[in-house]
Amino acid sequence: MTTMSAAAPQVAHERRRARLKTRLNLAGAGFVTPFLIGFALLVIAPVLYSLYLSLFRTQLIGGTSFVGLENYTQAFTDPKFWSGALRVLVFLVVQVPIMLVLALIAALAVDSGRLYGRSFFRLAIFLPYAVPGVVAVLMWGFMYSDRMGLTGYVNDLFGVQLITPYTRQWILTAIGNIVTWEYVGYNMLIFYSGLRSVSTELYEAAAIDGAGQMRTIFSIKLPALRGSIVVATIFSIIGSFQLFNEPNILKTIAPTIVTTNFTPNMYAYNLSFVGQQVNYAATMAIIMGVVTAVIAYVVQLRGSRQEF
Amino acid sequence: MKTNIARALAAGALAALLGGTLVACSGGDTDAAGGGKSDAAALDAALKKGGTIEYWTWTPQAKDQIAEFEKEYPKVKVNLTDTGGAGDSNTKLQNAISAGKGIPDVVQVEYQSVGQFQLPGYLTDLTQYGFADLKSKYTASTWANVTQNGGIWGLPQDSGPMALFYNKDVFEKYDLTVPTTWDQYIADAKKLHEADPTKWLVNDTGDAGLATSLMWQAGGKPFKINGQKVTINTDDAGVKKYSDMWSQLIDQGLVGNISGWSDEWYKALGDGTIATVTLGAWMPGILTSGAPDGAGKWAVAPMPTYDGGEAVTAENGGSTEVVPKGASNPVLGAAFLRWLNSNEKSIKVFMDDGGFPATVADLHSDDFLNYKSDYFGGQQINKVLAAAADSVISGWQYLPWQAYANTIYTDDVGPAFQDKSDLYAGIQKWLNDNVKYGKEQGFTVNG
Numbered sequence: 211m212t213t214m215s216a217a218a219p220q221v222a223h224e225r226r227r228a229r230l231k232t233r234l235n236l237a238g239a240g241f242v243t244p245f246l247i248g249f250a251l252l253v254i255a256p257v258l259y260s261l262y263l264s265l266f267r268t269q270l271i272g273g274t275s276f277v278g279l280e281n282y283t284q285a286f287t288d289p290k291f292w293s294g295a296l297r298v299l300v301f302l303v304v305q306v307p308i309m310l311v312l313a314l315i316a317a318l319a320v321d322s323g324r325l326y327g328r329s330f331f332r333l334a335i336f337l338p339y340a341v342p343g344v345v346a347v348l349m350w351g352f353m354y355s356d357r358m359g360l361t362g363y364v365n366d367l368f369g370v371q372l373i374t375p376y377t378r379q380w381i382l383t384a385i386g387n388i389v390t391w392e393y394v395g396y397n398m399l400i401f402y403s404g405l406r407s408v409s410t411e412l413y414e415a416a417a418i419d420g421a422g423q424m425r426t427i428f429s430i431k432l433p434a435l436r437g438s439i440v441v442a443t444i445f446s447i448i449g450s451f452q453l454f455n456e457p458n459i460l461k462t463i464a465p466t467i468v469t470t471n472f473t474p475n476m477y478a479y480n481l482s483f484v485g486q487q488v489n490y491a492a493t494m495a496i497i498m499g500v501v502t503a504v505i506a507y508v509v510q511l512r513g514s515r516q517e518f
Numbered sequence: 519m520k521t522n523i524a525r526a527l528a529a530g531a532l533a534a535l536l537g538g539t540l541v542a543c544s545g546g547d548t549d550a551a552g553g554g555k556s557d558a559a560a561l562d563a564a565l566k567k568g569g570t571i572e573y574w575t576w577t578p579q580a581k582d583q584i585a586e587f588e589k590e591y592p593k594v595k596v597n598l599t600d601t602g603g604a605g606d607s608n609t610k611l612q613n614a615i616s617a618g619k620g621i622p623d624v625v626q627v628e629y630q631s632v633g634q635f636q637l638p639g640y641l642t643d644l645t646q647y648g649f650a651d652l653k654s655k656y657t658a659s660t661w662a663n664v665t666q667n668g669g670i671w672g673l674p675q676d677s678g679p680m681a682l683f684y685n686k687d688v689f690e691k692y693d694l695t696v697p698t699t700w701d702q703y704i705a706d707a708k709k710l711h712e713a714d715p716t717k718w719l720v721n722d723t724g725d726a727g728l729a730t731s732l733m734w735q736a737g738g739k740p741f742k743i744n745g746q747k748v749t750i751n752t753d754d755a756g757v758k759k760y761s762d763m764w765s766q767l768i769d770q771g772l773v774g775n776i777s778g779w780s781d782e783w784y785k786a787l788g789d790g791t792i793a794t795v796t797l798g799a800w801m802p803g804i805l806t807s808g809a810p811d812g813a814g815k816w817a818v819a820p821m822p823t824y825d826g827g828e829a830v831t832a833e834n835g836g837s838t839e840v841v842p843k844g845a846s847n848p849v850l851g852a853a854f855l856r857w858l859n860s861n862e863k864s865i866k867v868f869m870d871d872g873g874f875p876a877t878v879a880d881l882h883s884d885d886f887l888n889y890k891s892d893y894f895g896g897q898q899i900n901k902v903l904a905a906a907a908d909s910v911i912s913g914w915q916y917l918p919w920q921a922y923a924n925t926i927y928t929d930d931v932g933p934a935f936q937d938k939s940d941l942y943a944g945i946q947k948w949l950n951d952n953v954k955y956g957k958e959q960g961f962t963v964n965g
Contacts, residue, residue: 269958466931470925
């Protein structure tokens with residue numbers, strides 16, 4: 211009897227728990243569904259469609275035919291594609307570290323509490339990110355101009371061609387400068403929010419132990435920022451591989467330097483919208499997507515290990 | 519029972535779908551077949567009956583032309599879409615054709631892009647509507663632009679016979695001779711730039727439109743199009759002639775590094791930084807609106823020639839309207855197109871607002887020839903420009919994919935402009951790139 215009476219509530223309780231669990235599961239699915247629908251429509255479907263497109267070839271004469279992986283073999287041996295890919299890789303290796311270090315210094319400075327007008331600096335550094343990309347490039351395009359802009363004044367002042375952004379050796383630096391200007395503030399905000407989440411007790415404890423500002427930065431703040439740095443790096447890698455706006459707008463000013471295949475995205479754009487080679491453009495988009503994903507994944511693996 | 523109903527419903531739905539498709543197909547067929555037998559009279563009937571058509575263009579006068587048209591044919595409603603410019607318009611049209619939806623009834627296309635849409639079979643042959651009778655109205659070169667591969671694909675809207683536009687003030691100040699030959703032009707370029715290193719006689723950053731027009735004027739015929747067979751001559755005498763002449767300017771550092779159509783270009787045209795442009799007869803409109811500071815300073819002269827002697831010029835730009843296949847109202851579209859580019863009232867509206875016509879009668883009318891341009895300090899510019907229209911050298915053909923070819927031209931000749939390397943090698947690379955592209959697009963190319 212006693213065993214019975216003890217077991218009965220137990221069973222009922224189990225049942226209730228199970229029912230609650232399914233209800234919870236359903237609720238979970240309900241919360242995820244809107245995202246999944248959006249994800250399927252806006253990410254999965256276009257990717258699948260691109261994959262599908264990349265297996266065909268449409269010609270002005272002869273129409274559309276299935277070509278299997280021919281577009282891929284063509285892309286792997288296309289020097290125009292790889293010269294663009296190499297260019298964005300160089301851009302990535304040089305520009306991203308510079309931008310992230312600048313953003314990190316800005317975030318540490320704003321967070322240090324020793325800066326007068328902290329909110330002003332935070333806003334001022336972030337402001338360029340609020341300028342629409344196209345407007346930012348047009349603005350810099352003018353400043354770079356030797357005849358109409360700032361560059362011209364500086365060169366006149368020194369009497370020599372000191373700054374020449376529209377030459378083959380400097381154009382990538384000029385673009386890097388624009389991108390850095392645009393995104394330092396954004397990355398600073400990522401780092402700054404990471405720093406704000408560090409418990410102040412840690413700082414107090416460090417201060418009691420006699421740690422100075424530098425020691426605090428290297429032993430507390432930077433380790434705490436590891437996750438943020440990985441995230442910012444991955445965002446920047448993706449951004450670099452997708453480089454399009456900046457060179458595409460500067461192209462109207464310096465068409466002999468910024469070619470139609472300056473970056474893989476520009477090459478794909480010109481091929482699909484002017485050259486009628488949508489299928490080949492889709493192939494390149496897939497390849498660049500895979501390359502970007504692989505590099506981003508490697509960075510993530512490396513970044514989530516314990517030691518730097 | 520339930521399943522039977524479901525089946526019946528499904529079958530019905532399927533039948534409706536199929537029926538819809540069949541009706542749609544047959545509708546299209548009747549139109550095409552009816553079109554095949556019709557002629558000018560069918561267009562008149564369509565205008566009387568009325569309806570709505572979609573018209574895509576970037577012609578600034580389009581709104582006024584439509585107003586005039588709707589006054590004459592009140593039953594026809596024309597919906598205007600401003601496509602902004604040739605590049606965007608081609609993309610938009612290509613997308614509509616690919617989607618098979620929202621195809622306009624009448625659309626503006628540059629002469630050089632006619633082949634890109636005609637060869638895959640996207641355009642309606644207007645021969646069936648008696649358009650051949652209109653041939654004598656147009657200049658030979660513009661008519662040749664809209665007729666190819668045995669069909670008539672549009673009616674010429676304007677033309678761009680080339681002329682030399684020069685800044686009189688700069689020419690007087692630096693004591694330059696208005697050049698009649700390219701040799702003289704190069705000498706002027708040198709004299710000006712040596713006198714004032716901030717001034718240039720000419721600007722160019724590898725513009726394909728200018729280059730091909732100058733090859734055309736040199737008697738070049740690098741492209742021969744015969745249906746799906748394209749011949750690309752990678753060692754054409756006229757192309758070489760252009761290259762030899764232009765590379766003299768580049769090698770001596772006489773070409774201003776300012777891109778056409780950039781803000782800097784317009785500013786330079788207004789303030790005398792660039793002293794000449796050699797472009798189509800539509801240039802006065804561009805100067806008036808784009809470089810108002812240059813008012814009273816500019817003048818126009820015949821285009822310099824390679825060999826001296828007789829005036830020889832080429833076309834630069836210009837467009838036609840066409841009726842794409844898959845348009846929902848092709849007969850009425852063709853009727854509107856006929857009115858748009860051959861009716862006196864329409865052409866008058868076009869010309870009053872700075873358009874340069876393609877019709878012989880208008881090019882030689884007294885009103886047109888005696889017009890004195892305020893911007894050009896009272897010069898009768900149309901006398902020079904109409905004479906240019908009569909001296910366009912014949913036989914030039916564009917590639918069926920000229921729009922794309924133009925974008926990669928700058929890639930290939932860029933190094934020549936940037937590092938003063940061999941221009942001709944760059945042009946040959948471009949021609950070879952086009953051989954490759956043509957083959958990729960399924961053409962038979964022997965280059």
